[in-house]
Amino acid sequence: MEATLYQPLKIGVGRETHCIDCALKLICLPSFVKAKELSQLDAIMIRGRPIQRGNLLFHQGQPFDQVFAIRSGFIKTTETLSNGEEQITGFYSPGEIIGIDSIGNSTYANTAFALEKTTVCAIDHSELKFLGQLIPSLNDHLFNLMSGEIRKNQRILRAISQHSAEKRVAMLLLTLLERYKICHLSEDKFRLPMSRCDIGNYLGLALETVSRAFTHFQKLGVLEVNNKEIIVLNRAYLSDLIEPSKRVL
Amino acid sequence: MEATLYQPLKIGVGRETHCIDCALKLICLPSFVKAKELSQLDAIMIRGRPIQRGNLLFHQGQPFDQVFAIRSGFIKTTETLSNGEEQITGFYSPGEIIGIDSIGNSTYANTAFALEKTTVCAIDHSELKFLGQLIPSLNDHLFNLMSGEIRKNQRILRAISQHSAEKRVAMLLLTLLERYKICHLSEDKFRLPMSRCDIGNYLGLALETVSRAFTHFQKLGVLEVNNKEIIVLNRAYLSDLIEPSKRVL
DNA sequence: CGCCACGTTGACAGTCCTCAACATGGGTGG
DNA sequence: CCACCCATGTTGAGGACTGTCAACGTGGCG
Numbered sequence A, B: 001m002e003a004t005l006y007q008p009l010k011i012g013v014g015r016e017t018h019c020i021d022c023a024l025k026l027i028c029l030p031s032f033v034k035a036k037e038l039s040q041l042d043a044i045m046i047r048g049r050p051i052q053r054g055n056l057l058f059h060q061g062q063p064f065d066q067v068f069a070i071r072s073g074f075i076k077t078t079e080t081l082s083n084g085e086e087q088i089t090g091f092y093s094p095g096e097i098i099g100i101d102s103i104g105n106s107t108y109a110n111t112a113f114a115l116e117k118t119t120v121c122a123i124d125h126s127e128l129k130f131l132g133q134l135i136p137s138l139n140d141h142l143f144n145l146m147s148g149e150i151r152k153n154q155r156i157l158r159a160i161s162q163h164s165a166e167k168r169v170a171m172l173l174l175t176l177l178e179r180y181k182i183c184h185l186s187e188d189k190f191r192l193p194m195s196r197c198d199i200g201n202y203l204g205l206a207l208e209t210v211s212r213a214f215t216h217f218q219k220l221g222v223l224e225v226n227n228k229e230i231i232v233l234n235r236a237y238l239s240d241l242i243e244p245s246k247r248v249l
Numbered sequence C: 001c002g003c004c005a006c007g008t009t010g011a012c013a014g015t016c017c018t019c020a021a022c023a024t025g026g027g028t029g030g
Numbered sequence D: 001c002c003a004c005c006c007a008t009g010t011t012g013a014g015g016a017c018t019g020t021c022a023a024c025g026t027g028g029c030g
Helices: A035-044 A124-132 A136-161 A165-182 A196-203 A205-217 A237-242 B035-044 B125-134 B136-161 B165-182 B196-203 B209-219 B237-244
Strands: A045-047 A056-058 A066-073 A077-078 A086-092 A111-114 A119-124 A189-190 A223-226 A229-232 B044-045 B056-058 B066-072 B075-080 B088-090 B109-116 B118-125 B189-193 B223-226 B229-232
Touching: A035 A045, A035 A124, A035 A196, A056 A066, A066 A124, A077 B109, A086 A119, A086 A196, A086 B118, A086 B136, A111 B044, A119 A124, A124 A136, A124 B136, A136 A165, A136 B088, A136 B125, A136 B136, A165 A196, A165 A205, A165 A237, A189 B056, A196 B066, A205 A223, A223 B118, B035 B044, B035 B136, B044 B075, B066 B125, B088 B196, B118 B125, B125 B136, B165 B196, B165 B209, B165 B237, B196 B209, B209 B223
Parallel strands: none
Antiparallel strands: A045 A119, A056 A111, A066 A119, A077 A086, A077 A111, A189 A229, A223 A229, B044 B118, B056 B109, B066 B118, B075 B088, B075 B109, B189 B229, B223 B229
């Protein structure tokens, strides 16, 4: 129950970098668009001012009109259930697109919360749809993104079905490592953007269990944990936890 | 580990009903296409012979080329993990489309297994993509389908995170009831197409736990269970299990 | 300085997994 | 036609895991 003072985001045309200059162009939407079409995509990108930590990018039930590409920072998406509980449905880092799971809806299916100061590029869905008809490869990529989202959810589902609390935590850590690697950040040392409680909510665990998992990994010499600062000392241990077969074969 | 004798499906043009006459046209792909465009959609539908129980519609790793609309029967999709385990990723009933989560891939991301004798309409992905460019509402509907798939996975994720084995089983039962209702089958009496083991795999439970849940529901007078034959005596009990708030409000 | 949010640690209880035995039912081969 | 086998489902006992409750430590902020 974070006290989320909601401030509707005022997005105006900024004078920040364009897609062609963007450090993320190889992993973001531009990566699937031909060079000559990039200006068209760039034209519909709306670059806004940063969203401060704790603010919302959009919230569940609000009319759906835009999807967002994350440029920097970290977002969590939550879904409020009919019984009032909040379920975290995903964490998103730079280069990722959020809001696409609402495309079938007239309203956003979940709420996007900035875990850190975050900058995004907003894209009107109607414009994106229109451009998708003009640029087939963009349309394809939207399908790719969505099917990727489906498979991502299935991975989480598997991780949770596989039970063991420590496996789930290991999986989250590896996913984060992978994301940080893509963003060219340090691969073995990073700062968790989310709280233990968030992790527990996401993984279907009590926050104490998450805490104990970190402590245990530390005792094993796999991690060095200092609150949200994490150093991964033995990454292989984490991958072996999840896919023990790789050690056998 | 079902002995799945794999027989590549030979799909030819059948002389079965066309979309316009199909009992499922209100819930299947045709529901989102204008009447005058229906014949175009109908033209790319490939109606094959039935798939016998235990056979595969497609299997993981096979080149992705078609998606399928289920006309009758029941399909489960499984993903084989690198450690050899099988994870069930979904159950599909008539009117549902399968294979769309592979759209971003060059190969099928999972395996589709017929739990009963099943008939499907196959659709070449390339044709569907082409037709989607001609019929915007079809393109939209494809997006709708995929975002629906994402949200479906998130629902399951929530159900599993909410823990309690009995809640998970209740949720599956309600989902099946809903599907059977859409197909205009009996709403309180049905035959489970899948085994206890499948249910456990899907819900992240041991098969014994699933069996115990059924037994408990029967002792409470909520269900009448006879192997795979289920009669729901107290549906409200099941919904209250999942969303207790509805009883309070 | 005190308050509050967040994280850690311990004790205990409940849920669910594991192992095992047993029941049932369909299919096969004699 | 029957015996047998195998797949599937049920039930019981024991133990591991993890949720709950509670106390405590720490750091940021007014």
